[in-house]
Amino acid sequence: MSTATAVGSxxxxxxxxxxxxxxxxxxNRARTSLPDLFVDVYVSVLALGCAVALAVSFVLALRGEFAQRSTTDSGLIADPVLVLPSQALEVLLTFAALTAVVVLGRRLGPLAVGGPESTWxxxxxxxxxPMVWGPFLRRTVLAGVGAAVAYTPVSILSALERTPPTHAFAAATFGLAVAATLGVAALLQQRPGAVGLKVTAAVLVVGGALAVVLVPSVWTASAGLVLAVALLxxxxxxxxxxxxxxxxxAGAVSGHVGSSLYFMDSNELLRAVRAESRTAHRRGARFFARRTSRPFTALLRADVVAFLRLHPTPTTAVLWLMACVAVMLVDGGLPVFVQLGAVVIAGCAVASGFGAVARKAALVPELDGLVPVGPALVRASRSFMPAVAMALWMMVLCGVLVLLGAAGPMLILLAALSGVGMGAGSVRGATRPATDWSAPPVETPFGPVPRAQLASLLRGVDVTVLSLMPVALTLYLGVVALPVLVVQGVISAVVFLVVAMTNPHGNS
Amino acid sequence: MTSRGTVLEAERLVVGYAGAPVCGEISVAVGAGEILGVVGFNGAGKSTAARTLAGRQLPISGDVKVHGLLANPDAVAFRREVSAVFDEDLFFPSLTVREHLLLVARGHSLPDPEAQVEEELSFFGLQERADVVPESLSSGQRRRTLLAAGLMRPASLLILDEPEQRLDPVMREALGRRIRLLAAGGTAVVLVTHDPQLLLDTATSCLVIDDEVTVTAPDAAAAIIAGA
Structure with a gap:
């Protein structure tokens, strides 16, 4: 027997x-009838056609809107002290997308085998x-093509002056950069600690983002093709x-992610993606070890320590914050609704990330029963750290916006109050029960609506967005009105109480 | 020290999770044709030890050697020499029982794989269910399929983790006979079990897993299980 990993037949x-x-x-053929196959193909083609038509019309409408922005709109910050070149935002977004591909690619493999394959x-x-290469190549090609298709509207919207062939080259370069980054991710899978490979990935991501945005041409597309083929x-x-x-x-994580997407379960998706992610194992040990006489204090302390350990670095929150600010400072000013949309999306994304403790605790509800504290207090304790973290994040974001001249300093107080409701919203989302896809749709004048499913999917996002509305309104108006401050306080308090008092499973 | 004919050897092996041992140090050697029974209470660390011996889990410290070389399931030669059956209920959803076994037979280049598969189907009483997918099988039948796959292939070391689970008494007895037969042919066997009768019928020596790991005779180990 040889110790070397011999290749075998x-x-x-x-x-x-x-x-x-x-x-x-x-x-599978024996179980699928021809009529069933026909219906499947028909429905898929129809759905794809509808999606493409919607996307095209949306992109064209946005293109028209963007074309007029310089004459009709100046963004949320009328006269910013700092202005970023319009391409800086596109480079930043492309860089973020390619970074996400490397990170997610590494989490999901990219070379992987499913459960049965691993056993048999x-x-x-x-x-x-032969067991792993074919699926990897298929996945890489599909990811590259998908990325190119997805990048096309981004290119159309961000660079109106480009000709159609240039849009095509930009999209192709992006797709090939995605394929190449997956190639590097595959090499990292074999040698996870290799510094050279990490540097290669970083160079590829930065170079790819710059090439896609600044100099899209037949040359960048060709270089991307050569690089991707060479890496593969x-x-x-x-x-x-x-x-x-x-x-x-990798197969287990991929399977988990796949089933989460199939059931549109964002909590499971985040659990899958965060599985085996870095944690600060010893953080807060002394704080946790301190003696306490009250059960609620003990629980709160446990929640604080768990939060600190599951969020070893604030990287994601900081990146979202930078993206938000960049959207405000871009040269020419993006339309107001795009800027407000960016703030809402970033707020929801960051809040969702801060629900990690609640998401993990929801898997073992018996643990909460071990502490002699009522369920409402348990949920209040669980909401505490997300509320603090979101309040801080919102204060930093709005502090920067105040410095840039978006509104007066009272915006920071408004943001802090808003963060409390958003943090509670993250816990509401993290503890929502799985969507019941068997519930029948409800008949409405507009046709059948899957109300139960929509309610379930929007649980958490609903109150997070609601808590953010006064801030969005203030940013739109550019003035902090006292009634808005009061309304914000009431909304956040009510949201916090609703989250604490509502049993997500509705059976107590 | 590796004696002539030693197939599996573990020296001061510490097994567990995240650096925390689940049982005492294991030092053991299993020669060709020997059957090592592994017993212990629930949670003592028997399966963890078996998984570590099979190379599926890294030890906290110590080494596992098969034929004098470090256990490495990524080495083709190791996979050729070691067959391990754990309680893994993972099957291809669209492959029949026969196709699962054919896959193993072909993967190990068995001569006349179809005939070998028929033999195994017959031994494990799966002939009537050979052409159905695993989803249609009872849990006991799925267990038989896994055992058939593990026992039909050639191996110099066979590791079985509680193979008697979900098997009826007749099948357990047949399994005992089969294990003895394999050992007689020179295969070293590690048998984790809670069944005193299977242990008495097969084991040549026993490892009692607890805070301290001891080697004992099969009858003493069987008495421990019966007492438990």
Missing amino acids: ADRAGEIVRFTRRSARRY WLSLPVDRR AFVSPRAGFIPGAELTR
Whole structure:
């Protein structure tokens, strides 16, 4: 027996993969009738057509809106002290997208095997390359094509002066940059600690973002193609050497993410993506160890420590904050509704991230029963740290906006109050029960509406957005009105109380 | 020290999770044709030890060696030598029982895989269910399928984690006979079990897993299980 990870027979592995696929296809064909297949294809084509038509009309409408922005709109900050070149925002967003591809690609593999494959394939004494390479290549090509398609409207909206071929080159360069970054992610899977690979990924992400936005042309697209093909060719012979445990882990995360997307369950999605993410294991140990005589204090202390450990760095919140500010400062001024939309989206995203403790605790509800504290107090304790964190985030964001001249200093107080409601909203979202997809839609004058599902999907987002509305209104008006401050206080207090008093499962 | 014929060897092996040991240090050697029974109370760390011996989990400290070389499930030679059956209920949803077994037979280049599969189906009483997908099987039948896959392939080391679970008494007895037969052919076997009879019928020596790990005779180990 050799200690080296010998390659084994690739032919036999290929035969195993083909045998499995052939058998699966035969079984699936036997269970699918031609009319069923026709209906599936018909519905898919129809849905795709509708989605494309909606997207195209939306993009064209936005394009018209953007074309007029310089003459009719000046954004939320009338005369900012700092102005970013209009392409800076696009570079930042493209950079963020490519970074997300590397990070998510690494979480999901990108080379992976599912549960059955890990049991029945990986234990065989054969070369694993044919088992993982095909699916990886398919996924990479699909991701590249999908990225190119998704980038097309971004290019159309962000650079109105570009010609259609330039839009096509920008989209193609982006798609190829995504494929190349997945190639680097695959190499990182084999050698997770390799500094050279991490530097390569960073260079690729920065270079890709700059090339896509600043100099999209046939040359950048060609360079992207060469780079992507070269990286994939480099990965190909190494695909069989990725440890089985890593392939299995990636497959488990991918499966979890896939099922979360299928059921549109954002909590499960965040649980899947954050699985095995970095935690500060020892943070707050002394604070937690302090003696306490009251159960609520003990619970609150546990929630504080859990929050600090599950959020080792504020990176994501800071990135969202920077994106928000960049949207406000872009040269020419984006339309007001786009800027307000960016604040709302960023607020919801950051708040959702701060619900990690509640999301984890929801998996083991028995733990809360161990402390002699009422369920309302448990939920209040769980909302405490997200509320503090969101209040801080909103204060920093609005502090920057005040400095830039968006409104008066009272905006910071308004933001702090808003953060309390948003933090509570994150807990409401994190503890929402799974959506019941079997509930029948409700008939309305506009046709059947899946009300139960919509209510479930929007649970948490509803109060988060509601808590943000007074801030959005103030940013729009540019003046902090005292009644708005009072309304904000009432909204946040009510939201906090509603979250604390409402049992997410409605059975107590 | 590795003696001639030693297949599996563990020296001062500490197993557990996140750096926390679940049981005492394990030092053991299993030679060709020997059957090592592994017993202990629930949560003592038997399955963790078995997973570590099978190379599926990294030890906290110490080494596992198979044929004198470090256990590494990413090495093709290790996968060729070691067969392990754990309680993993993972099957391809659209492959039949027969196809699952054929996959293993072909993957291990067995001569005449179809005939070998028929033999296993017959031994495990799965002939009538051979052409259905695992979803249609009872949990006991799925267990038989996993055992068939683990036992049909050639291996110099066989690790079985509570193979008797979900099997009826007749099948348990047949399994015992099969394990003895494999050992007689030179296979080293590690058998984690809660069944005193299976232990008495098969084991040549036993490992009692607890805060302290001890090697004992099968009858003493069977008495421990029966007492538990």
